[in-house]
Amino acid sequence: MTALHPNGVNHLALSTRDMKGQLEFWCDVLGLPLKALYWMHGVDGTYHGFVELAPDSYVAFVQHPDNAKDVELGVTHAGGPGEPVTAGTMQHVAFNVDTFEDLMALRDRIRDRGVQVFGPIDHGFIQSIYFAGPEGLALEVACGSAIPVEQWVDPEVQDLCGISTAELEALKQPAEFARPAEPVPQPASDTGMPRLMPEDHYDMVMNLPDQVVWDRMSETTPPVAAD
CATH class of the missing domain: 3.10.180.10 (2,3-Dihydroxybiphenyl 1,2-Dioxygenase, domain 1)
Structure with a gap:
């Protein structure tokens, strides 16, 4: 895969x-x-x-x-x-x-x-x-x-970053992902995770169904018609 x-x-x-x-x-x-x-x-x-x-x-x-x-x-x-x-x-x-x-x-x-x-x-x-x-x-x-990662990961810098040997191996070989049969639902809002926009209306916007976002916000018409 x-x-x-x-x-x-x-x-x-x-x-x-x-x-x-x-x-x-x-x-x-x-x-x-x-x-x-x-x-x-x-x-x-x-x-x-x-x-x-x-x-x-x-x-x-x-x-x-x-x-x-x-x-x-x-x-x-x-x-x-x-x-x-x-x-x-x-x-x-x-x-x-x-x-x-x-x-x-x-x-x-x-x-x-x-x-x-x-x-x-x-x-x-x-x-x-x-x-x-x-x-x-x-x-x-x-x-x-x-x-060549074996030559360019400095153990001193690795230690200063607080990265263990096991963590380093996980970073070098990220876990594979098998997409499930059904779409993954939107996770619950978590202020400890990265956020896409300011707080105003954040939860309302992020919890819009994907199909609603696609239908309402897509714009595919070029501003100038093709010859």
Whole structure:
């Protein structure tokens, strides 16, 4: 049986107050084609934009009218690939290219557009370059795959994280899941578990039947008719 787990990033959604500026950077500096730009479904006054990394992987942007404009390093943004930032926020994001030659070619494209690039650096299992994006983004491009876990789990760091030998083995080999014949019901609300949205109306929204959510909230009509 094939292991069941997410197999990539369908889209990474980044907050913005300047959709045009973000699209110009990602399309011109990084060479990613624009694929979608429309009113975000179910969110009043909010734009959604998508640029393509691959046919099944995108970077998306969300321009909400109430997005805050202030960047506070160490709180809202890290400001660098090794700097502190509030837990649960994006410290930095790294995108993939296939080869080291591709990495060097992309470094030169980025520099050609006037953006400074730090690197390359060889981290052993990946090689990376680093640069900044609009609105305080800390970005990386890397090449490399198939990390040899036996070589890259440091026992000292494992101990500092409070991970036992048994727990480590469970992390390296997650339990398989056999989907039951009937859908798994929504678990009871538990404030100790991650929550998708603020408390207002949380339980009401999360306890809507799946079919009701599908029927009422799906929107599949493109804003522009096909030729």
